[in-house]
Amino acid sequence: MKLLPLVLANLRRHRLRTLLTTLGVALATFLFASLRSVVTTLNAGAEVASASRMGVQNATAIVFPLPLSYRERLAAVPGVAAVTWANWFGGLYGDGKTFFAQFAVDPETYLAMYPEISVPPGQKEAFLHERTAALVGKGLMEKVGWRLGQDVTIRGTIYPGDWTFTIRAVYTPTVRAMDDRSFLFHYDYLYERTDHRATPGWYALQLSDPSHAASVAQTIDAMFRNSSAPTKTMTEKAFNQSFVTMWGNVQFLMNSIGMAVVFAILMVTANAMMMTARERTGEVAVLKTIGFTDRTLFGLVMAEASVVTLSGAVLGLGGAKLLYAGTGFNGFGFLPGFDVTPATLALGFGITLLLAVASGIVPALRAARLSIVQALRHVE
Amino acid sequence: MALVELRNVHKSFQRDTQVIEVFENLTLDVAERSFTALMGPSGSGKSTLLNLIAGLDRPTSGTITVAGAKVNAMPPTALAAWRARHIGFVFQSYNLLPVLTAFQNVELPLLLAPLSRKQRDERVRIALGVVGLDDRLQHYPRQLSGGQEQRVAIARAIVSDPTLILLDEPTGQLDKRAAEEVLALLQRLNSELHKTIIIVTHDAHAAEKAKQVLHLEKGVLAA
Numbered sequence: 001m002k003l004l005p006l007v008l009a010n011l012r013r014h015r016l017r018t019l020l021t022t023l024g025v026a027l028a029t030f031l032f033a034s035l036r037s038v039v040t041t042l043n044a045g046a047e048v049a050s051a052s053r054m055g056v057q058n059a060t061a062i063v064f065p066l067p068l069s070y071r072e073r074l075a076a077v078p079g080v081a082a083v084t085w086a087n088w089f090g091g092l093y094g095d096g097k098t099f100f101a102q103f104a105v106d107p108e109t110y111l112a113m114y115p116e117i118s119v120p121p122g123q124k125e126a127f128l129h130e131r132t133a134a135l136v137g138k139g140l141m142e143k144v145g146w147r148l149g150q151d152v153t154i155r156g157t158i159y160p161g162d163w164t165f166t167i168r169a170v171y172t173p174t175v176r177a178m179d180d181r182s183f184l185f186h187y188d189y190l191y192e193r194t195d196h197r198a199t200p201g202w203y204a205l206q207l208s209d210p211s212h213a214a215s216v217a218q219t220i221d222a223m224f225r226n227s228s229a230p231t232k233t234m235t236e237k238a239f240n241q242s243f244v245t246m247w248g249n250v251q252f253l254m255n256s257i258g259m260a261v262v263f264a265i266l267m268v269t270a271n272a273m274m275m276t277a278r279e280r281t282g283e284v285a286v287l288k289t290i291g292f293t294d295r296t297l298f299g300l301v302m303a304e305a306s307v308v309t310l311s312g313a314v315l316g317l318g319g320a321k322l323l324y325a326g327t328g329f330n331g332f333g334f335l336p337g338f339d340v341t342p343a344t345l346a347l348g349f350g351i352t353l354l355l356a357v358a359s360g361i362v363p364a365l366r367a368a369r370l371s372i373v374q375a376l377r378h379v380e
Numbered sequence: 381m382a383l384v385e386l387r388n389v390h391k392s393f394q395r396d397t398q399v400i401e402v403f404e405n406l407t408l409d410v411a412e413r414s415f416t417a418l419m420g421p422s423g424s425g426k427s428t429l430l431n432l433i434a435g436l437d438r439p440t441s442g443t444i445t446v447a448g449a450k451v452n453a454m455p456p457t458a459l460a461a462w463r464a465r466h467i468g469f470v471f472q473s474y475n476l477l478p479v480l481t482a483f484q485n486v487e488l489p490l491l492l493a494p495l496s497r498k499q500r501d502e503r504v505r506i507a508l509g510v511v512g513l514d515d516r517l518q519h520y521p522r523q524l525s526g527g528q529e530q531r532v533a534i535a536r537a538i539v540s541d542p543t544l545i546l547l548d549e550p551t552g553q554l555d556k557r558a559a560e561e562v563l564a565l566l567q568r569l570n571s572e573l574h575k576t577i578i579i580v581t582h583d584a585h586a587a588e589k590a591k592q593v594l595h596l597e598k599g600v601l602a603a
Contacts, residue, residue, distance in 0.1 A: 002491045009479040286475045289436060290489050291464020292538070293457050372436045376471070 007303045014276070018308060021272045025355070026319065028265035029348050033320035035254040035261075036344045039334045045286045049212040055239025056220060059230040065199040066229050068191075074203055077219050079212040082190060084109035085200035087187060091154035093144075093211025099143075100140050101334070102154060102183040104190040104198070113206050116174045123169035125150070131189050136164035138172045139180035154183075159194050179336030185247025191364065204236075211283065213361060221320040225307070262351055269359040272303050277363030284367045285375035292366040301367050306353075313352035317345050382409035383576050389442035391428060401551040402428050403599040406442070413600055415570040417590035427581040430457045433578065434467050435459045436562040438533065447543045458560050464492045468537030472549035474529040482508065482532045483517040489540040507539040508532070510573075511565055528557025534565060538575065539598045545569065551586050563589045 011018045057072065058064035065087070075083045088104035107128050107183050109352050112115060119127070128131045131170045134152065145153065150263055151166045165185050190198045207213060217233035247290055261319065278282075292300075321340040323329075386408040393400045410416055420426050431437040432444055434507040435451045440563040444451045449465055454462060468489075486507050490500045502526045508514045511531040521529055530550060537545055547566070550557035567589055579590060587593045595602045 005484065006480070008486075009484070010479075011480045072407075073497070216442050281476055282475065285490070286471070286477070288460065288467050289434070289463070291462075291467075291492050294458070320602040373431055376431075376436075 005304075007300060007307060010276070010280070010304055011307060012118075012298075017272055017275075021269055021308050022315070024265050024268050024358045025309050025352070026315035028203050029313045029352060030320045031261045031316075032258045032351065033260040033317050033344055033348055034324075035091050036347070037320070037338060038322070038335060038339045039251050039254050040341050041177075041338045042330075044337060049236035049238075050214075051235070052207045053236040053336060054205040054213060054216065055236055056205065056206060057201075057233050057239070059221070059232040059324075062202060064229070065201055066231065068199045070200075070203065070224070070229075070231075071353060073223065074205060074220065077216060077223070077240030079208055079219075081208040082109060082206035083154060084113045085187065085203045086110065087198055087201040088189065089154070089156070089157070089163075090158045091156045091186075093154050095183055095324050096155075098121070098144060100144075100181050100183055101179065102185070104187040105184050106187045107184075110184070110204075113204055116175050116178050117171045119169050127169035130166065130168055131186050132165050132185065133168035135169045135171055135184040137180040138170055139172055143181060143328075149190060149211055154313045159198060161192065161193070163193075163212045171378070173336075176339075177337040179330060181330055181336070182222045184186065184195050202239075205233075218347050229371070232370045259362055262355065266355055266358055269305070269309060269355060270362070272308075273301070273359050273363045275302060276304070277366055280367075281370065281375050284370050285372045288370070288372045289376075293341055297370075298364045298368040301364035302356070302360045305364070306356040309352050309356040309359065310349075317348045321345065383412040383414075383447055384408070384578070385443075385445040386432070387443045387445075389432065389439045389444060390424070391437075392430065401599065403439075406599065406601060408594075410568050410576065410578060412576050413570070413574045415566070415589070415591045416579070417593045418580045418596060419582060419584070420592060420596035421582070426596050426600050427548055428598065430548050430578065434469055434545070434546050435463050436469075441545050461492075464489060464540065465522060466543040468540070468542040468545040470533050470537045470545070470547040470550050471532070471602065472552040473490065474521070474526075474533045474553075476532055476536075478521050481518050481537075482513060483518055484503050485521070485532055486535045486539050487534060493540060503539055504535075507535040510534045510538065510569075513540055525558065526554050527561055528583035530554060530558070530562050531565065534562070534569075537589050538569065538573075541544035544576045547577065549580055549582070551581065551583060559583075560588065577598060 056066070056070075056198050058066055071083050071085060074080060084106050086106075087104040089104055092101055093100070111119065111124065127135045137147065140146075148167055150172060151164055151320075153162050154165060155161075156163055171180070205216070207216060213235055220233045221231050287297060288294075317340070324338060324340055331338050386406055389406040390404050391402040393402065404562065405431075415595050418426050418573065432439055433451070435445060435446075439452050441467065442452070445575065449462055449466070451459070451462070477488070480488070483504055486504045487500055492504060505514060505517070508517060511534050512529055513528060516524060516528060516557070521532070524532065536549070537547075550566075551562055554562060563586055566577055568580065570575075570591070577590075579586065581587055
């Protein structure tokens with residue numbers, strides 16, 4: 001601790017360089033935390049999925065719909081206790097800058113299957129009994145500033161036209177990983193206004209026994225194998241994950257970008273540390289003359305690298321944690337419960353420590369191994 | 381017994397394929413409380429001799445004993461600790477750390493000793509008082525004149541009360557007046573505080589201030 005003022009004084013030598021290097025590390029760790037949080041949030045969403053629910057989608061891709069007639073055939077499969085369905089609406093609100101997910105759902109069966117969607121009883125009744133009613137997440141209500149009973153017009157993109165709904169109910173998720181910024185409305189309304197063209201995007205099944213999931217999936221997929229819309233049936237967890245992979249291999253992409261950013265900043269930090277060490281060759285020799293040991297000088301350089309990188313990590317990781325928590329960021333509805341987890345923070349600090357070692361090790365060894373006489377000859 | 385004893389010291393450098401002999405069989409005794417000036421032309425080996433005594437460099441052969449310690453045989457870590465305790469070194473170009481104040485520069489050797497902050501503070505103030513700079517504690521090197529910088533460097537060299545003070549051309553970059561001040565200070569350190577001093581210089585006037593003058597020419601010492 002006695003040598004800390006020396007470390008700090010050295011860092012103040014080139015304030016701008018130190019500041020820029022620290023900010024570089026801060027930016028890298030911020031990006032790392034953000035990208036990894038996308039992955040962990042997606043995984044968390046899949047992890048909290050119910051084991052007794054399954055999803056049925058078009059075998060080609062989830063963007064292709066399934067016939068409405070499948071609902072009766074699915075309900076008849078042994079082991080299936082209940083069936084509901086939903087459709088991605090994909091409309092725009094206002095100037096289109098306020099994005100939120102809209103789903104056309106079969107209200108009664110949908111709310112029965114998803115008890116995590118908590119709605120006050122009076123509002124639930126109002127929503128169920130009005131064809132143009134909407135059920136809106138509490139977070140979305142607060143974000144947009146809507147109020148109960150308000151009419152909201154959404155411009156359809158997949159299903160063209162202006163669609164006006166009346167907000168009759170507000171839901172609050174009982175689990176953190178569920179989005180509280182979605183907009184749900186009656187599937188019947190969509191079905192009728194599109195002249196029966198908007199068939200379900202996917203079905204959700206309630207199983208009577210979760211242990212029968214494999215046989216149920218096998219039965220359903222075999223049943224529709226030779227139809228015009230073959231199915232792919234999977235557990236809710238797998239279904240949630242497949243929904244995410246509509247974007248491609250998100251996990252690979254996020255991790256690759258995160259690692260590339262960290263590697264780039266490693267180069268920048270290492271270069272800054274090398275420059276700093278080179279400029280101080282004479283001073284290292286003086287300190288050795290005074291009696292500083294090789295080990296102490298090694299430690300001083302490593303401490304400098306650590307202060308720069310750890311300060312950057314505190315800024316970057318702490319900033320990410322506070323920013324996302326403070327703004328309630330949810331990836332425009334795609335990442336409900338988005339959070340920088342303690343595990344991500346710990347991993348971020350771990351990577352930062354490796355960054356400190358990797359960027360400081362060469363100049364630190366150089367300082368430790370420096371020949372006093374040769375270095376003094378250089379400066380005297 | 382002499383404070384510094386060099387026996388049959390041989391030092392050579394390898395430069396590419398060429399071997400440069402600096403000393404052969406050099407023997408020297410420096411008494412405790414003495415003030416010795418080491419003179420000689422450039423390249424005569426004055427600074428090399430000072431570096432060997434300070435343990436900054438090692439002889440090719442021979443023994444160097446300072447205050448009873450065999451300097452040439454010490455491992456690097458022990459040598460560094462020994463230097464911190466026994467040697468005060470002053471360079472021609474001051475070599476103060478520009479990011480530290482005069483106080484912090486002088487405090488540096490004390491950071492290696494088991495002293496409290498209060499003890500360090502007291503010793504630094506005393507050392508800077510001895511060199512007449514107790515009103516410049518918080519000044520950075522760039523805010524001091526060359527003479528003042530060299531006096532801070534001397535304060536740094538004496539703050540841990542070393543056994544031996546070595547100075548390599550300490551007046552080489554100073555004007556006449558500043559050089560006089562530094563030389564007067566060295567005389568005081570020797571006569572009043574009984575410090576053993578070895579100064580390397582090519583300035584005859586500076587050497588006159590010493591009690592003993594040795595000449596080094598082509599690796600050979602002469603009184």
